[in-house]
Amino acid sequence: MTVPELVIRPERDADVPAIGAVIDAAFEGQPYAEGDEAELVVKLREAGMLTASLVAEIGGSVVGQIAFSPAEPPDGTSGWYALGPVAVLPAHQNRGIGARLVRAGLDAIQALGAKGCILTGDVNYYARFGFRLSPAHCPPGQPPGHFMILVLCGASPEGAIRFHPAFGDCA
Ligand SMILES: CC(C)(COP(=O)(O)OP(=O)(O)OC[C@H]1O[C@@H](n2cnc3c(N)ncnc32)[C@H](O)[C@@H]1OP(=O)(O)O)[C@@H](O)C(=O)NCCC(=O)NCCS
Numbered sequence: 001m002t003v004p005e006l007v008i009r010p011e012r013d014a015d016v017p018a019i020g021a022v023i024d025a026a027f028e029g030q031p032y033a034e035g036d037e038a039e040l041v042v043k044l045r046e047a048g049m050l051t052a053s054l055v056a057e058i059g060g061s062v063v064g065q066i067a068f069s070p071a072e073p074p075d076g077t078s079g080w081y082a083l084g085p086v087a088v089l090p091a092h093q094n095r096g097i098g099a100r101l102v103r104a105g106l107d108a109i110q111a112l113g114a115k116g117c118i119l120t121g122d123v124n125y126y127a128r129f130g131f132r133l134s135p136a137h138c139p140p141g142q143p144p145g146h147f148m149i150l151v152l153c154g155a156s157p158e159g160a161i162r163f164h165p166a167f168g169d170c171a
Pocket of ligand 1: 085086087093094095097121122125
């Protein structure tokens with residue numbers, strides 16, 4: 001689906017309040033929401049760990065956002081990233097905006113030389129981007145039935161690939 005007026009671009013300082021509002025609105029009422037998804041992005045930004053943060057903008061308003069942060073394989077290999085959260089305002093969902101954010105975000109980390117990406121999420125949704133379940137890489141405390149990886153370059157490392165500590169239990 002095409003949304004002609006949609007712009008995907010890196011976040012700017014002025015977007016920060018709108019990003020928090022979009023994340024809160026998108027996750028509100030979701031059974032898997034912890035209520036701290038917007039705070040996670042704030043923590044990553046403050047820690048300098050927001051490797052990529054893209055917004056979806058329509059008519060000057062932020063309607064979606066996606067975040068990527070460094071992830072850590074056990075052997076210390078660099079180049080692995082975590083996707084999340086990703087959020088689209090409820091009124092704009094199911095128009096392909098989430099998919100545009102995911103694909104643009106993966107392009108952004110690939111431009112940084114990414115070797116791979118991890119996430120926890122809905123298997124049916126993320127499979128379309130090439131993510132596959134990988135319980136063998138699931139870190140302690142995360143749900144193996146929702147932990148997915150996408151190998152972008154080379155081989156996948158052995159063992160659990162950890163999220164940044166800012167994720168706590170809300171990856
Ligand atoms: C998940 C989300 C970012 C997708 O954005 P979107 O713009 O609606 O997605 P797209 O239009 O690209 O894709 C729509 C597809 O996603 C599915 N989808 C929407 N929300 C979903 C969700 N929470 N979990 C799984 N699938 C979801 C739709 O059923 C649709 O599936 P189909 O293509 O097979 O019909 C958006 O629905 C959202 O913000 N949800 C609440 C927050 C959230 O759950 N974030 C992800 C956490 S892992």
